[in-house]
Amino acid sequence: MEHRARAVMVPVVVSIRMILLPSLNVLLLTSGVFGEDWNVTYETESICALKGSTVNMSCSYRYPEQYNLIDTFWIKKPDVEIKSLKEYPEYKDRVEYIEDRKSKTAILRLHNVTQNDEREYCFRLVTEIQGKKWIGKEGIHLNVSALQVKAPQLVLEKITVNLTCETTCSLTEGFIWYKNGQTLTIQSETLQLQSERSDSGRYSCAVRGHEHLPSPAVSITVMYPPKSVSVSISPSGVIVEGDSVTLSCSSDSNPPALIFRWFKENQSSAVGSGQSFSISSFNSNHSGHYYCEAQNKHGSQRSASVSVTVKDVGRLGILYIFIGVICGAAVGIMIFLLWRSRRMKNISDSMESQMNHDRRKACDATEPVYENVKLDRKRL
Numbered sequence: 001m002e003h004r005a006r007a008v009m010v011p012v013v014v015s016i017r018m019i020l021l022p023s024l025n026v027l028l029l030t031s032g033v034f035g036e037d038w039n040v041t042y043e044t045e046s047i048c049a050l051k052g053s054t055v056n057m058s059c060s061y062r063y064p065e066q067y068n069l070i071d072t073f074w075i076k077k078p079d080v081e082i083k084s085l086k087e088y089p090e091y092k093d094r095v096e097y098i099e100d101r102k103s104k105t106a107i108l109r110l111h112n113v114t115q116n117d118e119r120e121y122c123f124r125l126v127t128e129i130q131g132k133k134w135i136g137k138e139g140i141h142l143n144v145s146a147l148q149v150k151a152p153q154l155v156l157e158k159i160t161v162n163l164t165c166e167t168t169c170s171l172t173e174g175f176i177w178y179k180n181g182q183t184l185t186i187q188s189e190t191l192q193l194q195s196e197r198s199d200s201g202r203y204s205c206a207v208r209g210h211e212h213l214p215s216p217a218v219s220i221t222v223m224y225p226p227k228s229v230s231v232s233i234s235p236s237g238v239i240v241e242g243d244s245v246t247l248s249c250s251s252d253s254n255p256p257a258l259i260f261r262w263f264k265e266n267q268s269s270a271v272g273s274g275q276s277f278s279i280s281s282f283n284s285n286h287s288g289h290y291y292c293e294a295q296n297k298h299g300s301q302r303s304a305s306v307s308v309t310v311k312d313v314g315r316l317g318i319l320y321i322f323i324g325v326i327c328g329a330a331v332g333i334m335i336f337l338l339w340r341s342r343r344m345k346n347i348s349d350s351m352e353s354q355m356n357h358d359r360r361k362a363c364d365a366t367e368p369v370y371e372n373v374k375l376d377r378k379r380l
Contacts, residue, residue, distance in 0.1 A: 036064045040123050040136020048169035049113050051146040052213045057108040059123050059136060067127035072099060074108040077120040077139065084124075090116070110142075118144050145169040147215035149205055155195045156298065157224035163191040165205035165215065174208040178217075195222050197254070225299025226253040231292055231306045239282055241310050247277045249292035249303065257294035265289040265305060284310050 040061045049055035063069060073084035074097065085091040085108075096109035106123055122139035151163040165175050177184040177191050180201045184191070187208070193199050202217040229251040239245055249260050262272035265288060271277070279286050289305040 038063055038125070038134040040125070040134070042123075042136065042138075042140050044140060045138075046141040046143060048143040048145055050167070050169065050207060050210055050213055051114060051144050052112055053210055054109065054111045055113055055142065057110070057121055057140045057142070058105065059140075060103075060105050061123060061125060061136065062104060063125050063127065063134060064132075067129055067132050069101070069125060070128050071124075071126040072106060073097065073124050073126075074106075075122050075124050075135070077122055082124070082135070085121075113142070113144050115144050115146070118142055143168065147205060147207065147213070149203055149215050149218040151203065151218055151220060153219060153221065155193070155199075155220055155222050157195050157197060157222055159195045161193045161195055161220075163193065163203055163205075163218075163220075165189050165191075167207075171207050173210075176206045176208055176211060178204045178206070178214060193220075197222050197224055200254075221254065223254050223298055226251040226257045226294040226296060226301045228252045229292065229294045229301045229303040231290065231303045233306060233308060238311050239308065241283050243282045243310075245279045245282045245286075245308060247290055247292070247306075247308070249275050249277075249294060251294035251301065253294065253296050253298075255296055257296045257300075259295040259300075261293045261295075263291055263293065263302075265291070282308075282310055286310065 040059055043058040047055060047057060057074075061072075073086070074095075075082055076085060076088075085095045086097075091110075094111040096107075096111075098107040098109060099105070108121060108123075110117065120139045120141045123136045125134040125136075127133065145168040147165060147167050149163055150166050152161060155161050163177075165177070174187050175189050177186045191203070191205075200220060200222045202219050204214045204217040206212075206214040229249065232248045232250070234246045234248065235243070247262065249262075251257050260273060260275045261270045262277040264271050271290075277290075277292070287309045289307050291303045291305045293300055293302040
């Protein structure tokens with residue numbers, strides 16, 4: 001009987017020790033070994049930061065005054081080696097330790113945070129006495145969020161569309177919206193568009209105060225049926241019988257119109273298809289008013305009619321010849337009249353000159369006669 005009693009007591013004692021040891025360990029971690037006063041209090045249990053930003057994690061601490069504090073640093077969890085963040089290549093150039101030993105406060109400043117930085121961070125105390133160290137467990141958990149714009153990429157014209165700037169962080173600073181890099185006046189989390197053609201572009205958002213960390217841009221394309229449909233004619237001048245004539249149809253649409261039909265007024269069915277419509281040997285039967293219809297998957301629109309008429313070469317040639325004859329005759333008559341006028345003037349000038357010459361000769365011939373008559377009277 002005594003042997004059985006001893007056998008029963010051994011497991012009971014072992015079980016009690018297994019229950020008490022974890023409780024004792026917890027007591028030692030929270031109150032310090034043999035009642036020593038160790039403690040780290042964190043400002044918050046978790047913090048959320050935007051990807052690429054700088055975040056501060058703060059704590060206050062206390063330790064037994066009889067020990068000389070020789071080192072403090074921050075660690076990441078889990079970490080088997082329990083070493084300073086500055087000893088890790090991925091942290092060393094991005095970490096700052098800010099500490100005030102008098103007030104017993106410490107700050108971990110982490111720059112350019114990334115998704116890989118999402119974890120728990122704890123503060124570590126080290127004294128000059130071997131084994132007298134402390135880790136402030138249940139540290140600060142860092143969450144990293146990247147901004148992104150949630151919006152449809154293809155939008156139908158005149159349909160209301162909402163663009164949302166999404167993040168897992170609870171942000172109260174307000175938002176900023178950009179279109180093609182230019183700041184918009186909207187400052188809310190949601191940007192509402194009425195989907196005009198001019199709304200097509202690249203949109204991004206940022207948190208106020210972190211304008212240097214915008215979200216990736218999202219392209220929005222506004223779709224609409226054909227508009228401003230028009231017809232052009234080649235050649236653009238006079239069309240004569242036998243010419244080759246091409247009509248071209250253009251439109252503004254998104255996506256571009258791929259279906260084109262050609263119509264001639266007073267005809268019920270289409271006379272052609274394709275963006276261009278050609279008539280190789282134009283004659284009077286082809287003359288008339290033509291228009292085109294452009295269509296994409298969102299609708300269609302027809303152009304205004306254009307008049308295409310062939311000119312009568314025979315009548316036109318006769319008219320040109322008649323005009324040429326009249327012009328030639330007029331020029332000939334003017335030249336003849338000018339020549340005649342000059343000839344008459346030359347004849348008149350010649351006759352006047354001859355008459356003057358004759359007068360001078362007549363005068364010269366009469367003067368000696370008068371002298372002889374005078375002499376004869378004296379003799380008498």
